[in-house]
Amino acid sequence: MSERYSDYQRLKFDRPSERVLRITMDNPGRLNSADSVMHGELVRVWRDIDTDPDISAVIICGAGEAFSSGGDLDLVEEMSKDFHTLTRVWKEARDLVYNLVNCSKPVVSAMDGPAVGAGLVAGLLADVSIASRNARIIDGHTRLGVAAGDHAAIVWPLLCGLAKAKYYLMMCEPVSGEEAERIGLISLVTEQEELHDRALEVAKKLAAGSPTAIRWTKYALNNWLRMAGPTFDTSLALEFMGFNGPDVQEGLKSLREKRKPDFDKDCPL
Structure with a gap:
């Protein structure tokens, strides 16, 4: 693996096929929630990939049975109390969207289980988004007590229409993988056991295609x-x-109370 990926802590890397890089979000015991470390890594990884001459396509997935459970609640609480943390994460949230949109390499997401928050940014802004039938796609902003901004305001209306976007973003309702495909929120839905094979199949086809044609098609779209x-x-x-x-404090309290007993830490679902 290239030295450019050697200092990442929460993102794990492997190469399942020639010229294909797979990124695995891995935060054990927290359903791959985006803590301060992962949030920063999700920002810079797209710049590293963009300049990597050995990579033609990327897959992003989560470790275990979750894609990502969203922003770590300890980080959210710190943001609500510390101005410097808030402004740092605000800039990271902005850069995460723009870095992913501007990355020249095609990105395939493989979503299983909960797909929320910062992880969902990569899941839905991927060029080809794939989810298992049992995926639970949730934009958790309004449940926390903040506006559903971030990537959701630009990509949900384009993908599934304004009416559906308003319903799901304001109501904070979960969307199954099957329903997400039906309304156009994602590209493809698969059975759970087929998810990673399907993502790899798509990534291999993209990697084998014309890099110039694919790159500029992505740029145009x-x-x-x-x-x-x-x-x-x-x-x-x-x-x-x-x-x-x-x-926000009420939202945090409610989310902490609802955590499942088998979770090692809080999960914003």
Whole structure:
């Protein structure tokens, strides 16, 4: 594995096929929640991949039976109390979206179990998004007590339409893999046992294709997302403004109380 990936802690890397890099989000005991370390790594990894001459396609998945359970609640609590943490994570959230959108290599996501928060950014902004039938896609912002900004404001309306986007983002309702495919939120749905094989099959085809044609097709199509830049920046500001609002502490308390007894740590579901 290239030295450029050697200092990552929460992201694990392997090469399941020639010119294909697989990224596995791995935060044991927390359903791969994005703590401070993983959140920062999810920002910079797309720049490293963009400049890696040995990689033509990427897969992103989660370790075990979860894709990612979203922002780690310890990090969320710190954001609500410390201005410097809040502004750092705000910038990271912005850069995560733009770095992924602007990465020249095609990205395939393989979502299983909960897919929430920062992990879901990569799951839905991937060029080909694949989920198992039992995946639970949730935008958890309003349940926490902040606006559903971030990537959701730009990509959900484009993928599944404004009416569905409003319903799921405002209600914080989970979307199964099967329903996500039906409404156009994801590219493909598979059986759980076939998920990673299907993702690899797609990634191998992309890696074997014309890199120039695929790169510039992605660039052209992602102009729809770039055109929504002002909407994204406004939504992100509204979201992060909410971390200093009255509802976040209640949202944190509610989420901590609802954690499942077999979780080692909090899970924002």
